[in-house]
Amino acid sequence: MIRLAAFDLDQTLVSDGLTISPRVKEALAQAQAQGVIITLATGRGPTAAAKFATELNLHAPLICFQGALIYEHLAQRILHEVRLNPDMIPLIVQLAEEHGWNLEFHNPGMIYLPREMKDTQEYLRLLGAAAWKRVDNFLTDLPETPYKFIISVREPADRAALDAELHAYFDPMPDKISIVASHPLLIEGLPYGINKAVGLAWVAEYLKISPTEVMAVGDNDNDVEMLLWAGVGVAMSNGSPAALAVADATVPPVSEDGAAIALERFVLK
Numbered sequence: 001m002i003r004l005a006a007f008d009l010d011q012t013l014v015s016d017g018l019t020i021s022p023r024v025k026e027a028l029a030q031a032q033a034q035g036v037i038i039t040l041a042t043g044r045g046p047t048a049a050a051k052f053a054t055e056l057n058l059h060a061p062l063i064c065f066q067g068a069l070i071y072e073h074l075a076q077r078i079l080h081e082v083r084l085n086p087d088m089i090p091l092i093v094q095l096a097e098e099h100g101w102n103l104e105f106h107n108p109g110m111i112y113l114p115r116e117m118k119d120t121q122e123y124l125r126l127l128g129a130a131a132w133k134r135v136d137n138f139l140t141d142l143p144e145t146p147y148k149f150i151i152s153v154r155e156p157a158d159r160a161a162l163d164a165e166l167h168a169y170f171d172p173m174p175d176k177i178s179i180v181a182s183h184p185l186l187i188e189g190l191p192y193g194i195n196k197a198v199g200l201a202w203v204a205e206y207l208k209i210s211p212t213e214v215m216a217v218g219d220n221d222n223d224v225e226m227l228l229w230a231g232v233g234v235a236m237s238n239g240s241p242a243a244l245a246v247a248d249a250t251v252p253p254v255s256e257d258g259a260a261i262a263l264e265r266f267v268l269k
Contacts, residue, residue, distance in 0.1 A: 002036060002267050004209045006063065006200050006226065008218035009042040009052060010183065012236055013259050020055065027260035028056055031267050039063060039203055041196045041216065041226055043182045045147075046071035046078075046108050048130050061206065065106065065147045066180065066190050066222055067199025070206075078108075080202055082191045083145045088176055092149055092189065093138045095169060101162070102153070105138065105146035112142060149189040156184035163187055181240070182222040197225035217251075217262050219243055234262045 007013045013020055028038055038056070040049050041063040049062045050073035061079055062071045070080040089105075096103035105112045111132035135141035151166070153159050163181050166189070170177040178190045196218070204214055216223070216230035219239035227233030228246050235247035236258050244250065249265070251258035 001213060002215045002232065003213040004037045004039065004060075004204060004207060005031065005215045005217070005263065005267060006039050006041045006196075006203075006230070007216075007259055008196075008220070008223050008226075009040055009044060009049070011219045011238075011254050012217055012223075013040070013254070014052065015254050020052070021257050021260070023257040024260045025056065027257075027263040027268065028058075031263050032057070034268070036267055037207060037209070039200075041067070041200055041218070041223075043148075043186075043188060043222060045069075045106055045111075045130065046073065049073070050076075061203050063196060063199035063203060064108075066182070066188060066194060067196045067202075068147045068191055068194045069108065070199060070202055071108075079206070081147070082194055083147050084149070084189070084191055085176060086145045089142070089145075090139060092177075096151070099165075101151045103138070104132075104150050104152070105142060106148050106150065107142075107144060107146050112138065112146070114138070147191070150182075151187050151189075152185050153187075154185075159184060159187065180222045182220055188222065195225040196223060197229035200226050200229060215262065215266050217259055219254075232266050234266070 037060045038058050039060040042049050043066045046064045049064050053073050064071050068082045072079055111130055113134045115134045115136050166179045170179055175192050178192050180188050182188050212231035214230040215232040216226045217234040219236040221240050221242045224242050224246055233248045235243040235250050236253050237250045238253040251261040
């Protein structure tokens with residue numbers, strides 16, 4: 001029996017327009033009425049995650065920053081957090097400057113962008129309602145150690161080369177940085193060993209729920225570990241090859257209410 005269901009946000013629960021369909025909302029409400037706990041597992045920060053959690057009337061701790069931060073949005077408090085190794089920030093900034101990468105750093109209340117950046121309309125849409133500002137110097141203008149960094153590309157076709165390049169730099173450095181693709185335009189750098197499975201395992205243990213009682217639903221490379229860890233891992237049918245390869249089941253894409261179908265099939269049946 002599923003007691004906890006974790007959903008990725010973008011392209012799983014949330015459409016391109018950053019909206020959630022009525023059918024998905026109804027399925028989530030029915031699941032909660034039956035006693036199933038619903039959480040979000042997202043790369044977004046706690047402010048954005050809390051906005052969607054409030055819209056959906058969720059009560060469980062939220063898995064933010066790909067598992068680096070667990071946030072209790074009703075009490076507005078952080079339950080658990082892991083930040084980037086501060087010693088790595090100068091190297092990350094140096095590499096971005098040398099290669100002309102679109103680098104940004106994320107903290108709970110703010111996204112920090114460079115003064116000069118090759119923005120695209122699609123990227124600005126992804127920022128949504130998140131608070132962000134441009135800074136002149138990452139090495140002096142970040143007020144605290146960030147939880148993660150993101151490098152964005154202008155075209156999806158450019159992501160694979162960037163992904164390979166980042167892995168080549170950081171993989172030989174043990175216990176430093178984990179690299180994961182999270183969107184066709186985005187590659188993320190996380191504290192070493194952090195992923196959504198780590199965050200979901202923390203929440204499940206906190207709620208005293210076993211992995212076999214958990215369903216996880218996602219669509220991209222950053223969901224792979226979570227889909228593997230959960231008793232039932234569900235991928236959107238238009239998801240990345242890596243997500244599809246590890247999923248126990250697939251459902252239609254977000255445009256066809258796949259998240260609702262996952263609940264109907266495995267929870268509300």
